[in-house]
Amino acid sequence: MRDKPAKGSMPTPANFINAQSAITGLRGRDLLSTLRSVAAHGLRNPIHSARHALRLGSQLGRVLLGETLHPTNPNDQRFADPTWQLNPFYSRSLQAYLSWQKQVCSWIDESDMNPDDRARAHFAFALLNDAVSPSNTLLNPLALKELFNSGGSSLVRGISHMVDDLLHNDGLPRQTTPHAFEVGKSLATTPGAVVFRNEMLELIQYKSMSEKQYAKPLLIVPPQINKFYIFDLSPSNSFVQYALKNGLQVFIISWRNPDVRHREWGLSSYVEATEEAMNVCRAITGAREVNLMGACAGGMTIAALQGHLQAKRQLRRVASATYLVSLLDSQIDSPATLFIDEQTLEAAKRRSYQKGILDGRDLARVFAWMRPNDLIWTYFINNYLLGKEPPAFDILYWNNDCTRLPAALHGDLLDFFKHNPLTHPGGLEVCGTPIDLQKVTVDSFSVAGINDHITPWDAVYRSTLLLGGERRFVLSNSGHVQSILNPPNNPKANYVESPKLSSDPRAWYYDAKHVDGSWWTPWLSWIQERSGAQHETLMTLGNANYPPQEAAPGTYVRVR
Known part of the structure; x- marks a missing residue:
């Protein structure tokens, strides 16, 4: 165990991307409007603009003379090649780019725009600055080396990749090789069977991998936005196998990928379906209680379900x-949310209701443009400038295996971000019952990601405080997905924890301890204590009322 973190090491939640931005969408006209208002501000304040133009000119003059004014970020892989530092032409072009970048930020910071307008300006210019990086051209030293080494074939391959992406990938560079994996063969291979199916979901029960098993089963509820097999990618990082090998009975929901026929499926529909799946788990295992696990939007689903059960006085089933x-x-403060207003929310609702769905590719596109260096320009360089195939990476394959959201659920999520209903009793009504999370006295274990761009860790921490019962909060290393997929064999795994949950995330963090290892290990001890007695393992799946229908991973996961 490490010492408590230094106060200067307080992690800062992501500035730009978040779940609200992706669900709402970011319109190009909003960005253009920001750029127009910035330009108008510059014209109205010519002295301010001239002062910064002169500063930039002075810096560019010093750059031409060979001075290094701005150090590069060692974590910025765009300029990791030594040529950017050693070659006079490249070092000057890099320093000119950094000077422009720094001066634009300084111009915005020192302007008399209001704080919200400054934040929007920083966001818009960050996208622009990333796009005009000198690494995104054929003069990139890596691209030139590949061009000469390949005899020009890298350029031909790059153009071929670009044309293919324009035709078949909405114009964005692919993040992974599309045929590198196959669900059921190279991914999601843990033995199991579909033991229940309805219009909305398939319930998969997995074969036990231990001599004894605990009486109370674990039901995993994945987000409706992604497919379930993030919990079962490969044997080395399969959360499902980890739980099975340690005596847990594991069930998981595989949501159907909805189409326009399912436009009326809302949060209440998903809560009812989850309750039905939970009752099937109870019937198959003979247990009165079920341990629930929800990820991302699946977490909101199980919270709403518990509030619904509490209102019906049936919470003892959990x-x-x-x-x-x-x-x-759902309160998230970031520049991207400043583009979201009443009109934007209503427009997003209207678009999805007209189509019947929110296409997962639209979500992926927003996510990509909110982190362009990581999700666009890296692959632009690799696929087009270097002419290489994108890497075969299981997490990226899963991330690109997009699903759709029914219009009604999309509307419910928009209202969730607009009204933040779970922060006050009765603010959210599900299945005809008002929800009060403080009355949900079930023991809870919450995990956040320290570098999470989608659900910032401080918001997840505040979410934990809304729950009643005994609460435990763990801050895992890494981001949104890899903080979950963080097995004990990961040498980089670590987490932060403090038993005392204060009202302020920062105060909690300063009192917390860094622990080497994966959060899977303490969670396992925690869940085993709440899983009842152990008994001899039953190798059969399902029962007479719910017989196995087909082998895992089932049918719904394959629907695109």
């Missing part, structure tokens, strides 16, 4: 609840 990177408190 033994515990685990929330993975889940928002229950």
Whole structure:
């Protein structure tokens, strides 16, 4: 165990991307409007603009003379090649780019625009600055080396990749090789069977991998936005196998990928379906209680389900609840949310209701443009300038295996971000019952990601405080997905934890301890204590009322 973190090491939640931005969407005209208002501000304040133009000119003159004014970020892989530092032409072009970048930020910071307008300006210019990086041209030293080494074939391959992406990938560079994996063969291979199916979901029960098993089963509820097999990618990082090998009975929901026929499926529909799946788990295992685990939007689903059960006085059916990177408190402060107003929300609702769905590719496109260096320009360089195939990476394959959201659920999520209903009793009504999370007295274990761009860790922390019962919060290393997929064999795994949950995330963090290792290990001890007695393992799946229908991973996961 490490010492408590230094006060200067307080992690800062992501500035730009978040779940609200992706659900709402970011319109190009909003960015253009920001750029127009910035330009108008510059014209109205010519002295301010001239002062910074002169500063930039002075810096560019010093750059031409060979001075190094701005150090590069060692974590910025765009300029990792030594040529950017050693070659006079490249070092000057890099320093000119950094000077422009720094001066634009300084111009915005020192302007008399209001704070919200300054934040919007920083966001818009960050996208622009990333786009005009000198690394995104054929003069990139890596591209030139590949061009000469390949005899020009890298350029031909790059153009071929670009044309293919324009025709078949909405114009964005691919993040992974599309045929590198196959669900059921190279991914999601843990033995199991579909033991229940309805219009909305398939319920998969997995074969046990231990001599004894605990009485109370674990039901995993994945987000409706992604497919379930993030919990079962490969044997080395399969959360499902980890739980099975340690005596847990594991069930998981595989949501159907909806189409226009399912436009009326809302949050209440998903809560009812989850309750039905939970009752099937109880019927198959003979247990009175079920341990619930929800990830991202799945966490909101199980919270709403527990509130619904509490209102019906049936909460005793839930033994515990685990929330993975889940928002229950939807207040997120970032520049991207400043583009979201009443008109934007209503326009987003209207678009999805007209189509019947929100296409997962639209979500992916917003996510990509909110982190362009990581999700666009890296692959632009690799695929087009270097002419290489994108890497075969299982997490990226899963991330690009997009699903759709029914219009009604999309509308419910928009209202969730607009009204933040779970922060006050009765603010959210599900299945005809008002929800009060403080009355949900089930023990809970919450996990956040320290570098999470989608559900910032401080918002997940505040979400934990909304729950009643005994609460435990763990801050895992890495981001939204890899903070979950963080097995004990990961040498970089670590987490932060403090048993005392204060009202302020910062105060909690300063009192917390860094622990080497994966959060899977303490969670396992925690869940085993709440899983009842152990008994001899039953190798059969399902029962007479719910017989196995087909082998895992089932049918719904394959629907595109």
